[in-house]
Amino acid sequence: MSSLAQTQPALAAASLPKATAEPAWVKWTLVTVALTFLTLFLVLPLSVVLYGAFELGVKVWWDAITEPDALAAIRLTLFVLVIVVPLNAIFGIAIAWAIAKFEFKGKTLLISIIDMPFAISPVVVGLIFVILFGSQGWLGPWLSAHDIKIVFAVPGIIIVILFGTLPFVARELIPLMQQQGKEEEEASLTLGASGWKTFWYVTLPNIKWGLIYGVVLCNARAMGEFGAVAIVSGRIRGETNTMPLHIEVLYNEYMFTAAFAVSSLLTGLALVTIVIKSWVEYKDERRHKTA
Amino acid sequence: MKPLINTAKKLALAAIIASGSFAATATTLLNVSYDPTREFYREYNQLFNTHWQAQDNPAATVRQSHGGSGSQARSVIDGLDADVVTLALAYDVDALRKRGELIPENWQSRLPLNSSPYTSTIVLLVRKGNPKNIKDWDDLVRDDVQVITPNPKTSGGARWNYLAAWGYALKKYGSDEKAYEFVEKIYKNVPVLDPAARGATNTFVQRRIGDVFIAWENEAFLAVEQLGRGEYEIIVPSTSILAEPPVTVVDKNVDRKGTRKAAEAYLNFLYSDEAQHLAAKHYYRPAKPEIAKQYLEKFPQVNFFTVDEVFAGWDNAQETHFNDGGRFDAILEAIARARR
Structure with missing residues (x-):
C-alpha cells in the first residue's frame, strides 16, 4: 500500500492536471462547512461540559470527583479496563494471526462474525447476557446453585464490555498482518527459531503500532460503554456503577455540576487516549517514511 | 518472555487487590429502590446503623440501587441480589411474587x-x-391554562397524574362520562406530551413552557428546592390520589444470604418516630397518623382516594385506560380530530 502511494503522485504530477484545481470558493466553502460542523457538534458541546464542570470553581469539581460513589465508579471503570484491554489485545492478535497466516474454510465468515459486536445494539447485548446468566435465564439456576454471580455484578460488566470492544484490535491487525504476509516468519522458522521467539522478535515488532492503535481505540470504547452496562450492572452505588452510569445518576438527581465534573474527567481520559492515538499515528508515519 | 510473565503477574495481583475492594464485609444489605428516594435512604441508612449498633450488632453496610421502579423490579427478578426492595408501586413489588416467586x-x-x-x-x-x-383540578380545564404532564402510555408517573384527575372528576361529577370529558379537556391543554417525567420537568422548568406542572409531591418539593427556590409554588388540590410506595424483604435472597434478621430490622425501623420524621424531611408524607399530624403545614390535608378504591386495582386501571384501544387512546384521537 505505502509503496504504491509513494510512486503514483510522481507519475500523476507529470501527465495529469492537478486533482485540486477547483476554484478557490469551492475550497473555502468546504473548509467553512467542515469547521462549522466541528464547532457546532464537537467544540461547543465539549466547552459546555468543561464550563459546566468548573462553573462553581475547582473545589466543587474536586469534591464531586472525590465523593465516595464517584471514586468507586472511577475505580471500577479503570479495573474493567485493566481486565478487558489485555484480553482483547490477546484475542485480537490470535484471531488476526489465524486469519492472516493460515488458510482454512469459513475464513470470510469468521471475518464477518468479528464485526457483529459493532452491528448489535448495546441494549440487545445487555439483554442477551441477562437472558443467559440471569436467575430466570438458561444458566441462572446452575449459577445460583453454585453461588456464582455474573449479571448485576462486576463479572457481567466485564463480559458486556469485552463483547462490545471485541473487534477493535482484531480489525486493526487483520489487514496489517495480511499485507505483511508470512515470509518473515517462515524465514525465522527455517533459521531455527522457536515459534515463541518468532512471534516475539519478528511478528510483534511488525504489528506493534497497529496493536497500540487498536488498544487505544478499545480503551476509549471500554471507558464510555453505557447501554449494555446499564442493563447488566444492577446500578448498585459504589459497587457496580461505572463512570458513564454514575454521570446519568447524578444528572437524574439534578446534580448538574457533579454530573459535568465526572463527565469532564471521562472526557479528559478520552482526550489523553486521542493524544496517544495521534502520537502513535505520527510515529507510524515516520516509520513508513524512513522504511 | 520474562517481561511478559512479570506483567501478567502484576496484572493478576492488581486484579486480586481490586476485586478485594468489591468483596462483601460483615453484614451487607442491598436496598433496591426507585429514583427519588436516594437522599432519604442515604440519611436513613446512617440512622438505622446507629440504632442497629446500639443493640449490640456489628455495623451494617447498606448498598443502594436506584432506577425506574419497573426496571428495578425486573432486575431483582433476573437476579439482582436485593435483601429489601423499596419500590414505587405495589404492582412492581408483586411482580417479584408473580414472576420470580421471591416473596x-x-x-x-x-x-x-x-x-x-x-x-x-x-x-x-x-x-x-x-x-x-x-387552586384545584378545575382550573386545569380552563382555556387559558397550559398543562405540562408526560404521556401516560410511556411514563409510569404520568399514569398517576391521569388517574388523579380522573378520580377527582369522578368524585365531583359522579359519572365516568363526565370524568372522561374532564380528563380530555385537561389533555387538550397539554402543549407538549413528553414521553417521560424527566423530559416534562425540563419542558416546564428549562424551556419555561406551560402554567402548571402535574407532579409527585416529593418531586415537586425537590424541584422547588433544587431548581430555583422561590420560582415555583406547590398547590395541593382538594382531592388527589394516594400513593403508597411499599417495602418488603426479599425472602429468597435473605434466606440464602443469612441476612433476614438485619433486613427485617431495617424495614421495621422505617416505622420508628425518627425515621418518620426523616421521611417528612425528604418530602414524603409520614404514614403514621400521629407523626403526619405534626406536618399539616408542610403537607396540607387532602381528600385521598386509592387506585384500588376507584379503579379496582392497577391491572384494571391499566386495561381500561392505558392499553391500546383504552380510554387514553380515545382521548388522543379526539384531540387529533379537534386539531385537524
Whole structure:
C-alpha cells in the first residue's frame, strides 16, 4: 500500500492536471462547512461540559470527583479496563494471526462474525447476557446453585464490555498482518527459531503500532460503554456503577455540576487516549517514511 | 518472555487487590429502590446503623440501587441480589411474587399500613406568584391554562397524574362520562406530551413552557428546592390520589444470604418516630397518623382516594385506560380530530 502511494503522485504530477484545481470558493466553502460542523457538534458541546464542570470553581469539581460513589465508579471503570484491554489485545492478535497466516474454510465468515459486536445494539447485548446468566435465564439456576454471580455484578460488566470492544484490535491487525504476509516468519522458522521467539522478535515488532492503535481505540470504547452496562450492572452505588452510569445518576438527581465534573474527567481520559492515538499515528508515519 | 510473565503477574495481583475492594464485609444489605428516594435512604441508612449498633450488632453496610421502579423490579427478578426492595408501586413489588416467586403471597400484610411507611400524592406545581390563580383540578380545564404532564402510555408517573384527575372528576361529577370529558379537556391543554417525567420537568422548568406542572409531591418539593427556590409554588388540590410506595424483604435472597434478621430490622425501623420524621424531611408524607399530624403545614390535608378504591386495582386501571384501544387512546384521537 505505502509503496504504491509513494510512486503514483510522481507519475500523476507529470501527465495529469492537478486533482485540486477547483476554484478557490469551492475550497473555502468546504473548509467553512467542515469547521462549522466541528464547532457546532464537537467544540461547543465539549466547552459546555468543561464550563459546566468548573462553573462553581475547582473545589466543587474536586469534591464531586472525590465523593465516595464517584471514586468507586472511577475505580471500577479503570479495573474493567485493566481486565478487558489485555484480553482483547490477546484475542485480537490470535484471531488476526489465524486469519492472516493460515488458510482454512469459513475464513470470510469468521471475518464477518468479528464485526457483529459493532452491528448489535448495546441494549440487545445487555439483554442477551441477562437472558443467559440471569436467575430466570438458561444458566441462572446452575449459577445460583453454585453461588456464582455474573449479571448485576462486576463479572457481567466485564463480559458486556469485552463483547462490545471485541473487534477493535482484531480489525486493526487483520489487514496489517495480511499485507505483511508470512515470509518473515517462515524465514525465522527455517533459521531455527522457536515459534515463541518468532512471534516475539519478528511478528510483534511488525504489528506493534497497529496493536497500540487498536488498544487505544478499545480503551476509549471500554471507558464510555453505557447501554449494555446499564442493563447488566444492577446500578448498585459504589459497587457496580461505572463512570458513564454514575454521570446519568447524578444528572437524574439534578446534580448538574457533579454530573459535568465526572463527565469532564471521562472526557479528559478520552482526550489523553486521542493524544496517544495521534502520537502513535505520527510515529507510524515516520516509520513508513524512513522504511 | 520474562517481561511478559512479570506483567501478567502484576496484572493478576492488581486484579486480586481490586476485586478485594468489591468483596462483601460483615453484614451487607442491598436496598433496591426507585429514583427519588436516594437522599432519604442515604440519611436513613446512617440512622438505622446507629440504632442497629446500639443493640449490640456489628455495623451494617447498606448498598443502594436506584432506577425506574419497573426496571428495578425486573432486575431483582433476573437476579439482582436485593435483601429489601423499596419500590414505587405495589404492582412492581408483586411482580417479584408473580414472576420470580421471591416473596410470599401475603407480603403486603407483613408490615403495618400496607407495608408503606411513607406516602405521597399528586400535586400541582405553578410558577412564582401563581399568575393564573390555579387552586384545584378545575382550573386545569380552563382555556387559558397550559398543562405540562408526560404521556401516560410511556411514563409510569404520568399514569398517576391521569388517574388523579380522573378520580377527582369522578368524585365531583359522579359519572365516568363526565370524568372522561374532564380528563380530555385537561389533555387538550397539554402543549407538549413528553414521553417521560424527566423530559416534562425540563419542558416546564428549562424551556419555561406551560402554567402548571402535574407532579409527585416529593418531586415537586425537590424541584422547588433544587431548581430555583422561590420560582415555583406547590398547590395541593382538594382531592388527589394516594400513593403508597411499599417495602418488603426479599425472602429468597435473605434466606440464602443469612441476612433476614438485619433486613427485617431495617424495614421495621422505617416505622420508628425518627425515621418518620426523616421521611417528612425528604418530602414524603409520614404514614403514621400521629407523626403526619405534626406536618399539616408542610403537607396540607387532602381528600385521598386509592387506585384500588376507584379503579379496582392497577391491572384494571391499566386495561381500561392505558392499553391500546383504552380510554387514553380515545382521548388522543379526539384531540387529533379537534386539531385537524
